[in-house]
Amino acid sequence: LLLSHKTPPAMSLGVRANMAVATRAGFRHILFREPEEQEVEAVKAYIRSLKPVQSPYTLPSGELTEKAKRGKALFESDATKCASCHGGELLTNNKITDVGTRGEYDRTGEFDTPTLIGVWQTAPYLHDGSAASLHEVLTTHNKHNRHGATTQLSKDEIDALVEYLLSL
Numbered sequence: 001l002l003l004s005h006k007t008p009p010a011m012s013l014g015v016r017a018n019m020a021v022a023t024r025a026g027f028r029h030i031l032f033r034e035p036e037e038q039e040v041e042a043v044k045a046y047i048r049s050l051k052p053v054q055s056p057y058t059l060p061s062g063e064l065t066e067k068a069k070r071g072k073a074l075f076e077s078d079a080t081k082c083a084s085c086h087g088g089e090l091l092t093n094n095k096i097t098d099v100g101t102r103g104e105y106d107r108t109g110e111f112d113t114p115t116l117i118g119v120w121q122t123a124p125y126l127h128d129g130s131a132a133s134l135h136e137v138l139t140t141h142n143k144h145n146r147h148g149a150t151t152q153l154s155k156d157e158i159d160a161l162v163e164y165l166l167s168l
Contacts, residue, residue, distance in 0.1 A: 003117060005047055007115050020040075055120045055168060065167070071157075071160035075165070082148040093113050094113065100146035101126050134162045138150045
């Protein structure tokens with residue numbers, strides 16, 4: 001939910017235009033009832049009130065560790081292309097993308113590019129929770145470099161990239 005009001009579309013498949021539409025749909029399709037307007041407004045206000053908290057993977061000052069700085073350089077590099085989808089202030093391009101993580105039971109292989117802000121607290125990862133760690137996202141679930149070009153990275157480089165991601 002964090003920053004969902006600023007990162008449309010909503011839902012892993014991007015099936016809701018934005019957080020407001022998704023909120024109303026949640027009442028209808030999860031609670032199976034038509035919400036009262038003040039309920040919808042209260043939930044939307046709550047979602048907008050959520051703010052990122054400092055990652056425990058940063059230094060007490062909030063700065064990156066040396067390892068995370070190396071990871072940030074990799075993240076922003078042309079070699080990995082991570083920032084081409086997870087760029088800008090909110091670390092997303094707000095697009096639906098096929099990153100090669102379609103599962104056996106998925107109807108599509110295209111998923112919303114989520115923000116990476118606060119990703120340290122959102123495991124498991126990917127649309128279906130099939131990656132227990134960010135390390136798995138970048139290795140086990142990325143054999144064809146469709147989720148960033150990471151297959152050429154060394155173990156130390158992957159570890160640095162993960163440390164950067166965990167610092168967000």
